[in-house]
Amino acid sequence: MSMSSPYEIGPIRPPSEARSLLLRLTRNCPWNRCEFCPVYKNRKFSRRSVDEIKRDIDAAAQVHAGMFKTAFLQDANSIVMKTDDLVEVLEHLGARFPEIERVTIYGRAATVARKSVEELARLREAGLTRLHLGLESGYGPVLEYVKKGATPEQIIEAGRKVKQSGISLSEYVLLGLGGRKWWREHARATAEALNSIDPDYVRVRTLRVVRGTPLWDKLQSGRFARLSDEEIVREERLMIDRLEGMSGYFASDHSLNLLMQVRGRLPDAKEDMLKTIDRYLGLAEREKRLFELGRRLHVFHNLADLRDESRRAGVEQVLAEIEADGDTSVDEVTFELMGRML
Numbered sequence: 001m002s003m004s005s006p007y008e009i010g011p012i013r014p015p016s017e018a019r020s021l022l023l024r025l026t027r028n029c030p031w032n033r034c035e036f037c038p039v040y041k042n043r044k045f046s047r048r049s050v051d052e053i054k055r056d057i058d059a060a061a062q063v064h065a066g067m068f069k070t071a072f073l074q075d076a077n078s079i080v081m082k083t084d085d086l087v088e089v090l091e092h093l094g095a096r097f098p099e100i101e102r103v104t105i106y107g108r109a110a111t112v113a114r115k116s117v118e119e120l121a122r123l124r125e126a127g128l129t130r131l132h133l134g135l136e137s138g139y140g141p142v143l144e145y146v147k148k149g150a151t152p153e154q155i156i157e158a159g160r161k162v163k164q165s166g167i168s169l170s171e172y173v174l175l176g177l178g179g180r181k182w183w184r185e186h187a188r189a190t191a192e193a194l195n196s197i198d199p200d201y202v203r204v205r206t207l208r209v210v211r212g213t214p215l216w217d218k219l220q221s222g223r224f225a226r227l228s229d230e231e232i233v234r235e236e237r238l239m240i241d242r243l244e245g246m247s248g249y250f251a252s253d254h255s256l257n258l259l260m261q262v263r264g265r266l267p268d269a270k271e272d273m274l275k276t277i278d279r280y281l282g283l284a285e286r287e288k289r290l291f292e293l294g295r296r297l298h299v300f301h302n303l304a305d306l307r308d309e310s311r312r313a314g315v316e317q318v319l320a321e322i323e324a325d326g327d328t329s330v331d332e333v334t335f336e337l338m339g340r341m342l
């Protein structure tokens with residue numbers, strides 16, 4: 001429990017839950033082995049009792065009743081709770097916060113796949129409206145390489161079950177996860193998995209190799225070759241190009257993504273999304289580097305900002321310094337800057 005909150009709050013929430021009531025149902029991640037993930041490393045998973053959680057909901061209601069329209073249930077995989085227990089918690093939440101319209105939870109595919117459609121439908125009836133699944137990649141060897149602990153088959157099964165239950169489904173995709181070795185396979189197989197699930201949302205995030213993670217060690221020892229910003233965009237293009245028959249929303253709501261404007265409802269937005277990507281890929285090499293640098297320095301938000309002279313000036317100066325230095329590339333600088341971003 002933090003000093004400022006009368007109830008317990010976990011460390012993270014998705015960007016789309018910035019204005020949500022946060023409630024901690026379990027602590028940390030029961031899997032905790034994904035090699036790219038820094039979030040819960042060195043923290044042990046633990047369950048909280050239903051009574052403890054209900055007391056937290058009561059405490060939250062005392063200070064926040066009527067203030068929230070959405071809630072996010074932390075931490076990494078609280079769907080692991082017994083369905084009966086989770087139903088009890090959801091019903092209590094609904095009773096104390098009747099104005100809440102959307103309740104979201106994170107879930108691991110391997111855990112969700114173990115629940116039946118009926119169980120998931122019970123959760124839906126008790127008030128669970130949205131589930132975020134970490135698909136990351138649809139390519140088996142990539143999932144194995146990063147120790148995701150789920151196969152593409154489990155991911156597809158979990159996704160389909162959630163859809164059938166009526167819970168809105170968000171699938172997280174990690175751009176760049178295939179590295180140089182598997183970027184094509186990662187892009188194609190991820191598109192295939194998404195096509196067979198047809199989630200309500202695809203949410204893309206760009207891989208950030210964080211110091212202290214096992215993937216960082218692999219990068220340092222040359223066992224993982226990461227992609228540059230431009231290469232990741234090429235990978236994203238291939239994936240989007242292969243999306244067929246999807247009707248969900250493609251969201252790029254993480255600031256780590258180079259092209260956050262690549263988003264929209266599928267299938268209609270697909271052409272525009274590819275055009276935006278091609279606009280970036282068609283830039284002169286120096287303009288691409290300028291844009292990448294400007295994004296990582298939080299000066300540019302979208303490609304149109306390249307035409308904004310006042311924004312450009314500062315980034316031009318940094319780029320000129322990198323060029324004059326000669327020892328460092330823009331890619332190395334942006335990689336370093338990304339390491340500092342949240």
Ligand code: SF4
Nearest residue numbers: 029032033034037076
């Ligand atoms: S399941 Fe999620 S929270 Fe747990 S280690 Fe993997 S990415 Fe991190």
